[in-house]
Amino acid sequence: MELQQLRYVVAVAETSNFTRAAERHRVVQSALSHQIAALERELGARLFERTSRRVRLTPAGEAFLPAARECLEAADRARADVAATGGEIRGRLAVGAIPTVTAVNLPIALRDYSRRHPRVHISLTSAGSEDLIEQVRRGGIDVAFLGLPPRMEPKNVRSRRLGGGELVAVVAPDHHLTENELDLRDLADEPFIDFRAGVAGRVQSDEAFAAAGVRREVPFEVSSADFMVDLVRQGLGVGMLPAAYAPRFPDLRVIRLRNAPARVEHLIWHPRPSPAATAFLDLLPHRESLPA
Structure with missing residues (x-):
């Protein structure tokens, strides 16, 4: 089982199309299809149902996909950790924010971070505070900006108060x-x-x-x-x-x-931040630290 095979599986699952998945990875479709077929033989199960009109995951594919994503994320993090020992920040930074965040000028913070760390791939998700807490807890988002009533504190994540x-x-x-x-x-x-x-x-x-x-x-x-x-x-x-x-x-x-x-605005992050996330946290204002 190779990482590239896992990337192909994820791409087909996300696009529901072998041709678009091949285009995403800049390979010919036959090469991508061959690699996925080889992986299916190794696993002893078909990952996709293919018809003339659509491609969809089989039950085996549904079971395999989360683990494939976890493997790819672990590999990306390993590369980022090694690069960080030499002073280079790379990898991904997934940021989440409520639409009404005001304690930080988020567009400027992202601009400054991008200029300082051009090899980091940045993404931004806008959602409600509860959803963002859950995504950070699961590791889908690295850092997020919330707005909560004063009596509420984010749970199962690390956090910092930004202001009220x-x-x-x-x-x-x-x-x-x-x-x-x-x-x-x-x-x-x-x-x-x-x-x-x-x-x-x-x-x-x-x-x-x-x-x-x-x-x-x-x-x-x-x-x-x-x-x-x-x-x-x-x-x-x-x-x-x-x-x-x-x-x-x-x-x-x-x-x-x-x-x-x-309301109180909070910055939250995963208890084990990646080097890219740590570098972003270092750019932001430091005020009151709260327990996890």
């Missing part, structure tokens, strides 16, 4: 609320646009309203801040955004809240 801040209400320019500052109780009768119930971006607001004794209606649940803003612009309700993030939308009116929801 309050949320503000945002409304359409012609909204009937004209005050610049309100109490949460003043918003009791307003429809809200917020993230879906249970996720960290929603919990911080729900807890603040509950503490104020306010029951609010959230008829519009969204999965992204941009979608929230689009609905707010149409006058469909009140949105809640981090105070440091809201200025990105100058066409919306911002209402500061006297008993505002709060």
